[in-house]
Amino acid sequence: MPVALPPGVLSLHALPADHHDGPWDHIVTAPGTKQRLLNQALLTLRHGQRLAALAGLPHGLIILAGPPGTGKTTLARGLAQAAARALAPIGATTYAEIDPHAFPSELLGESQRNITRFLTDTVPELASRRPHLIVLIDEVESLAVSRSAASFGSNPVDVHRATDAVLLGIDRLAQACPRLLFVTTTNFPSALDDAFRSRADLVLTLDLPGEETIAAILGHALTELAGLWPGVRDLSGDVTLHRKLAAACAGWDGRRVRKLVLSALAQRREVTDDPNRLTADDLLAAIG
Ligand SMILES: Nc1ncnc2c1ncn2[C@@H]1O[C@H](COP(=O)(O)OP(=O)(O)O)[C@@H](O)[C@H]1O
Ligand SMILES: [Mg+2]
Known part of the structure; x- marks a missing residue:
């Protein structure tokens, strides 16, 4: 019987799982790129708890940026499995894929409420299921819209509030759920809010292949x-x-x-x- 997914969650997986092998090897990158990405993920997931004591605490946020078709989504999926494999001796990983288009709403204030509900209820609940949690937010620019460039015909005040809700939620989660990693992708890094980008522990740009x-x-x-x-x-x-x-x-x-x-x-x-x-x-x- 299919189990109902929390609102905004496209799919949920327990990792590592053999059938998730593949994407990580499948993407060809410059030497060292995948290792750097994996190290960043493991740093948060393994040591997040201790690092939270530092002033410059990790936000548990990685942004993969670059033109369409450069392997961002595939690499993010592969990263979840590669990190889960490395972490397996100390505990399993929940991996969730999020639909960022599920949150924006035409209704005034509703986008902000949807995001807040997701970050304050859904994510901590997912984080409580297993020792580690990795959340993929594909095409995150639809969530963390640049407040300086917001237009799209939407109410600018509403966009402001929704983006503020994302930032506040991420700050709180970094403290409350230190074994949580958000992996986000964007085809339009310039559409991302500056404050969101500056929270990223790593912004990795994937260029067109040489x-x-x-x-x-x-x-x-x-x-x-x-x-x-x-x-x-x-x-x-x-x-x-x-x-x-x-x-x-x-x-x-x-x-x-x-x-x-x-x-x-x-x-x-x-x-x-x-x-x-x-x-x-x-x-x-x-x-x-
Ligand atoms: N650097 C790469 N090496 C191998 N395959 C790639 C690479 N970049 C893209 N691809 C292939 O292109 C397809 C689309 O990749 P995807 O991850 O959806 O890209 P993006 O999310 O950047 O649009 C995938 O099937 C992937 O195998
Ligand atoms: Mg993609």
Whole structure:
């Protein structure tokens, strides 16, 4: 029987769980980037209690910023599992994905009430379930709207109040629930409120992938495909081909690069029927 989720919560998971492996390895980043991200998460989740005694206490807030399709959401999901694995010896982790669009309301004062209810009731309740809690707020700019740039036709006073409620809620939670980490993503860092951004313990910007990263993403995508259709194995190991394709895909985001492999499978009917027949020319043709 499906269990009712608290308002604004899209999904709830107990981590680590084997079927959550994948996203973390799946995203190719510059060397050191994932380690830095994981360290920041573990610092809060493992030592938050002690660090709360410091004046510059951690807010337990990470912002992943960057253009669409650069792997922010996938990396955030992977981070939850990677952190939960590292923390497993000292206790399990609850992982919640939040729908930021569930809070804003047309009704005056209602957005603020929704946010306050979420941060003062829902989050502490989730935090009490297991030793650690990670909350993903995707596209957080719809919640922590910049108060200086607020327009959107909404009542500016209401936007102010809603953003104030977010800030107040985060400050309180940092004290009350030190083993709590918010991982947030945004395609529009400039739309984020300055006071929200300054509370982040880490703002990590994911840029569009360079040629080397694109080549690695293609190699990864082809290797996954070869797991399903072994005829693709030669292509998946052809680093020279990956580089050649990457040069032709300069400026693409990671999502588009991954889709290239799918579109190569749809270039010729015989390949669609039997993906083992995929050739380098199909991949080149798919670039268009
Ligand atoms: N750096 C990358 N390495 C590997 N795959 C990537 C990368 N960036 C994006 N992708 C792929 O693109 C898709 C979209 O990623 P997503 O996490 O939704 O991006 P965002 O949240 O930044 O819009 C995912 O399937 C992911 O595998
Ligand atoms: Mg996303």
